[in-house]
Amino acid sequence: MKSGTSAALSPPADATPPVRHPEAPAPGEPLGAHYGQCFGCGGDQPHGLHLQARAGEGVSVTAEFTVRPAHQGAPGLAHGGVLASALDETLGSLNWLLRTIAVTGRLETDFVRPVPVGATLYLSAEVTAVAGRKIYCTATGRTGGPDGPVAVRADALFIEVKVEHFTENGRPEEIRAALDDPDQVRRARAFEVNP
Numbered sequence: 001m002k003s004g005t006s007a008a009l010s011p012p013a014d015a016t017p018p019v020r021h022p023e024a025p026a027p028g029e030p031l032g033a034h035y036g037q038c039f040g041c042g043g044d045q046p047h048g049l050h051l052q053a054r055a056g057e058g059v060s061v062t063a064e065f066t067v068r069p070a071h072q073g074a075p076g077l078a079h080g081g082v083l084a085s086a087l088d089e090t091l092g093s094l095n096w097l098l099r100t101i102a103v104t105g106r107l108e109t110d111f112v113r114p115v116p117v118g119a120t121l122y123l124s125a126e127v128t129a130v131a132g133r134k135i136y137c138t139a140t141g142r143t144g145g146p147d148g149p150v151a152v153r154a155d156a157l158f159i160e161v162k163v164e165h166f167t168e169n170g171r172p173e174e175i176r177a178a179l180d181d182p183d184q185v186r187r188a189r190a191f192e193v194n195p
């Protein structure tokens, strides 16, 4: 049974359907990591989720994440916060398709079934509505295959921010390193609004 979603995650009356950016990656294309040190998608985080997302149709993505021993809460089972991170990361990757820089404002998660170590979580997410800077989206994670039973799901509100959100709030050494890395700058540009 789906639990109730809070009023904060119900789009207002003037919300509009999301618009896929004309230069968004084609359906099936891998999105890659937005930052090598990202806990969700980065390849340089030994205990990270190493989540790999691909563009879907419209403003949707799919992703997979395999639970490793470093992700346990109870013996042999994934930690709920890690599963919420996988949902958050998948939802965050939707912003590649809008070409909008946005951060999670609110994330509401249902944990439906326990997810064992070694299991692969098949995630899918889509943007449902946009209202000004507010991006409403939803995600599910299934086990056993892309059509397997739902183990986790989330509804979320992302808020569009400017790049200064990161440069003014992030620890200076990581910001400096990111700005000095041409590959990182190129990936940040891919988020920029308006071609």
Ligand SMILES: CCCCCCCCCCCCCCCC(=O)SCCNC(=O)CCNC(=O)[C@H](O)C(C)(C)COP(=O)(O)OP(=O)(O)OC[C@H]1O[C@@H](n2cnc3c(N)ncnc32)[C@H](O)[C@@H]1OP(=O)(O)O
Pocket (backbone or CB within 6 Å): 008, 034, 088, 089, 092, 101, 102, 103, 104, 105, 106, 132, 133, 134, 157, 159, 161, 163, 166, 167, 175, 178, 179, 188, 191
């Ligand atoms: C060199 C650098 C390269 C960088 C390259 C970047 C690459 C791209 C990286 C992406 C990374 C993704 C990674 C995964 C996704 C995370 O995990 S992101 C990390 C977790 N999230 C955060 O840290 C966000 C922390 N929170 C904040 O900074 C601020 O609260 C926010 C979210 C920016 C909002 O603050 P604000 O801009 O002052 O906006 P505010 O005016 O308060 O609110 C705007 C609207 O949103 C609503 N709202 C705001 N918060 C909420 C809420 N929690 N609940 C409900 N409504 C809310 C407000 O009510 C308001 O509504 P309206 O009045 O317009 O109707």
